[in-house]
Amino acid sequence: MAERAPRRPAPGPGPSAGTGPRRVRRASLRSRITVAAVLAVALTLGVFALVFALVQQAVLADAPRQAASADVDRAVSALAIGSTPSVAVAGETDGSLVVVTDASGRVLAVGGDDDLADVASSIASSGSGDRVSLDGDEFVVEREDVGVESTATPTPAASTPTPTPTPTGDDDDDADADSGSGGSRSDDGEADDDATSSADDATPVPTRVVTTGYGVVAARSLEEASAASSASLVTLGVAIPVALLVLGVTTWLVVGRALRPVESMRREVDTVTAQSLSHRLPDPGGGDEIARLARTLNGMLDRLDSSATAQRRFVGDASHELKTPLATIRQHAEVALLHPGSIDGAALAGTVLGEEARLTALVQGLLVLARADEGALGVTRRPVDLDDLVVSETARLRGVARPDGRGPLAVDATAVGPARVDGDEGLLGQVVHNLVANAARHADARVAVALVERDGGVVLTVDDDGAGVAEADCERVFDRFVRLDEARARDAGGSGLGLAIVREIVRVHGGAVSVTASPLGGARFVVHLPAGPA
Numbered sequence: 001m002a003e004r005a006p007r008r009p010a011p012g013p014g015p016s017a018g019t020g021p022r023r024v025r026r027a028s029l030r031s032r033i034t035v036a037a038v039l040a041v042a043l044t045l046g047v048f049a050l051v052f053a054l055v056q057q058a059v060l061a062d063a064p065r066q067a068a069s070a071d072v073d074r075a076v077s078a079l080a081i082g083s084t085p086s087v088a089v090a091g092e093t094d095g096s097l098v099v100v101t102d103a104s105g106r107v108l109a110v111g112g113d114d115d116l117a118d119v120a121s122s123i124a125s126s127g128s129g130d131r132v133s134l135d136g137d138e139f140v141v142e143r144e145d146v147g148v149e150s151t152a153t154p155t156p157a158a159s160t161p162t163p164t165p166t167p168t169g170d171d172d173d174d175a176d177a178d179s180g181s182g183g184s185r186s187d188d189g190e191a192d193d194d195a196t197s198s199a200d201d202a203t204p205v206p207t208r209v210v211t212t213g214y215g216v217v218a219a220r221s222l223e224e225a226s227a228a229s230s231a232s233l234v235t236l237g238v239a240i241p242v243a244l245l246v247l248g249v250t251t252w253l254v255v256g257r258a259l260r261p262v263e264s265m266r267r268e269v270d271t272v273t274a275q276s277l278s279h280r281l282p283d284p285g286g287g288d289e290i291a292r293l294a295r296t297l298n299g300m301l302d303r304l305d306s307s308a309t310a311q312r313r314f315v316g317d318a319s320h321e322l323k324t325p326l327a328t329i330r331q332h333a334e335v336a337l338l339h340p341g342s343i344d345g346a347a348l349a350g351t352v353l354g355e356e357a358r359l360t361a362l363v364q365g366l367l368v369l370a371r372a373d374e375g376a377l378g379v380t381r382r383p384v385d386l387d388d389l390v391v392s393e394t395a396r397l398r399g400v401a402r403p404d405g406r407g408p409l410a411v412d413a414t415a416v417g418p419a420r421v422d423g424d425e426g427l428l429g430q431v432v433h434n435l436v437a438n439a440a441r442h443a444d445a446r447v448a449v450a451l452v453e454r455d456g457g458v459v460l461t462v463d464d465d466g467a468g469v470a471e472a473d474c475e476r477v478f479d480r481f482v483r484l485d486e487a488r489a490r491d492a493g494g495s496g497l498g499l500a501i502v503r504e505i506v507r508v509h510g511g512a513v514s515v516t517a518s519p520l521g522g523a524r525f526v527v528h529l530p531a532g533p534a
Helices: 029-080 114-123 169-181 183-200 223-270 289-338 345-373 386-398 425-442 498-508
Strands: 096-102 107-112 131-134 137-152 208-221 382-385 410-416 420-423 446-454 457-464 512-517 523-530
Touching: 029 096, 029 137, 029 208, 029 223, 096 114, 107 114, 114 131, 114 208, 137 223, 223 289, 289 345, 345 498, 382 386, 382 425, 386 410, 386 425, 386 446, 386 457, 420 425, 420 523, 425 446, 425 457, 425 498, 425 523, 498 512, 498 523
Parallel strands: 410 446
Antiparallel strands: 096 107, 096 208, 131 137, 137 208, 382 420, 446 457, 457 523, 512 523
């Protein structure tokens, strides 16, 4: 049986696609600003159009409703004064309909547009505020139910006349006799009085109040309101897209014009390299964001240029400082090899040890400055009695002879008082050593050291009676590899790193160092440090 070939794995994404975050391609700032502006305005106009349509529809529909209410009031007033329903709804108005119904809802009279009379019954039961469709159009309805009072008088029943008796002959004789005797006048008067009294005592006819219930319904067409609202919506539907298009084009052009100087600056900064840090961007002038950006970038280039220049000078000075002791050691070693009898072993060992000590001090100073530049000086803070360090250093200086052979210096430490700071004892000891050694190197005969606690801080003062420091060099003296006396021999003048190390150590301890003129005639170095716990 033939062996089956191994199955190949399906092709998959490369290593770059499987691991690591994918880089999302984003649109340009110009495009994003344009899209954001258009979307914001579109949302605003959309909300405005919606609110406008609702308000306009309510306002336009209010006029037909008021007209329908007026029709109802007019019909009700006519009915109240006794007009018939037909008279109350009389009058023809286009787009209106007025209906009067009785209490049972039966249509009694119809007025308004004759074309709508056939559909009057469809609104007989509608209420106020209802909207109905009549003959294909929308109408708004107003309604009022009223009761009209009227007076009804009942008809009285007819009276039955009393028959009059026919007189006879005897009666005539009696009448004649009565009249002859005068008694007939009294009888006639009494009859007249009785008739008058009967008329006065007759009962009045009663009346009755009748209330008739009517329902008055009026409708007005909303056709004009709907037409006006539709026209407004069509206008907004055309105007808003045009406005958004104009806004988008305008924003695109304006943002492009505003970002054009930024793009120009980007291209110029992109050409800057370590060899061309002296290049500067043109300042457009003014106080806007573009001008401030140009000045900020130029300031950054200035700092980078200064840093690069200082770094190159530092490397050159360090190389030169390291080269000198190495050259001295090499020279003495070559002489000892070529001429063994010209130099003894003790002299050669002393020279090598001296140059080795100088190299060690230089390398240690360079390491301290390098760590300070990286922010990794490694300060271990704990309470330190600074007066002990000062007293120890001045005591050592009293027994050391000056390089010129004129004997030891006069060291005054009577002004040293107790002072405690919170910091690194080794680094603070290096500060005291460098300041005292610098004063001893430049003094003629006297060095004075003072230490005092004042205003929540510690002040260390080191004075000498040497040549002092010119006012123009008070800041430059703390730079690296700076020697104000260029004619001084390097072994006498030091490496130029002592004061730079002092400034960095004092800075990381939260203090400051400065140089002024000394009352002794030379230079005074003053160190301010925050006081530690008592």
